[in-house]
Amino acid sequence: MALLEAFATPFDEANPTAGHAALLNERYANRQTLDVLDDVINHEFGGRVALVSSFGADSVVLLHLAAEVAPNVPVIFIDTGKIFGSTLRYRDEIVARLGLTDVRAARPDPATLASHDSDSGLWLREPDKCCAIRKVAPLARALSSFDAWISGRKRYQGGMRAALPFVEADGERIKVNPLAGWSREDLVAYRKLHDLPEHPLVADGFRSIGCMPCTTRVADGEDERDGRWRGQDKTECGIHFGLAAFETDGSGI
Ligand code: SF4
Numbered sequence: 001m002a003l004l005e006a007f008a009t010p011f012d013e014a015n016p017t018a019g020h021a022a023l024l025n026e027r028y029a030n031r032q033t034l035d036v037l038d039d040v041i042n043h044e045f046g047g048r049v050a051l052v053s054s055f056g057a058d059s060v061v062l063l064h065l066a067a068e069v070a071p072n073v074p075v076i077f078i079d080t081g082k083i084f085g086s087t088l089r090y091r092d093e094i095v096a097r098l099g100l101t102d103v104r105a106a107r108p109d110p111a112t113l114a115s116h117d118s119d120s121g122l123w124l125r126e127p128d129k130c131c132a133i134r135k136v137a138p139l140a141r142a143l144s145s146f147d148a149w150i151s152g153r154k155r156y157q158g159g160m161r162a163a164l165p166f167v168e169a170d171g172e173r174i175k176v177n178p179l180a181g182w183s184r185e186d187l188v189a190y191r192k193l194h195d196l197p198e199h200p201l202v203a204d205g206f207r208s209i210g211c212m213p214c215t216t217r218v219a220d221g222e223d224e225r226d227g228r229w230r231g232q233d234k235t236e237c238g239i240h241f242g243l244a245a246f247e248t249d250g251s252g253i
Contacts (some may be wrong), residue, residue: 017169024167024174033178038069040150040176048147049176050074050104052139052239055091056209057224058187060196062152062179067098076142076149078239079105080134081113082123082211086200093197106142108134123213127229131237134211140243148174151240156183157208158223159235171242184224210237 024044028036041049051066053059053075066073077091095103112133116122122130143149155164164180179187191198201209205217207224218227225235 021167021169041070045148050146051150052076057199061187061190071099072101075103079107084212106138136238150176
């Protein structure tokens, strides 16, 4: 840390993680994304940070950037059991193409599924509970040994993401959003510049891709996330609402 940075923001002793996030926001304010990822993965949180990826519509950009600085960075993929087959095949293609060597699947606990979703239809009855069992709790377990994680959210996606900070506190863990300021055009340009393959469902009208039952095509003029949980108030799965409650007993149910 540069001496100047240490004096720029008083460290918040009552909330050291928030203070750490504020310091990092200052440090990274005018840095290139690749430079930030290099610092986060190889220095600031060396060996203690994981990248979380859905291998969805835009994921290849962040994965390519991370692979440029550390192909061995742990990548966590939440395999809910409801993922499109084309996403699983796309994941395998991207992993091989980028040379990622540490991709981990975070899966729901079988006993929890048996007791709360035995007919596999919880997504229809209680989608928040389904996300808690199939996404949030598995991610909380997968991140339990890490001090920081990297997400691919962007401000242009709107909703709760419109005010997304570059670095934020997530309980006692730091969360870095290196693409927060990127536009859709930036992502497309980067993907084309590096000749990176597009998720096959994008050409079929899917612009934000999650679980199969909760993802629909997006029409012209709609926001890209309008196809998620269509017809419901729900706009997020919950992994960005804080994982701490799910780390106590690993279920959060
Ligand atoms: S996105 Fe749908 S299917 Fe996937 S975990 Fe959430 S509610 Fe369940």
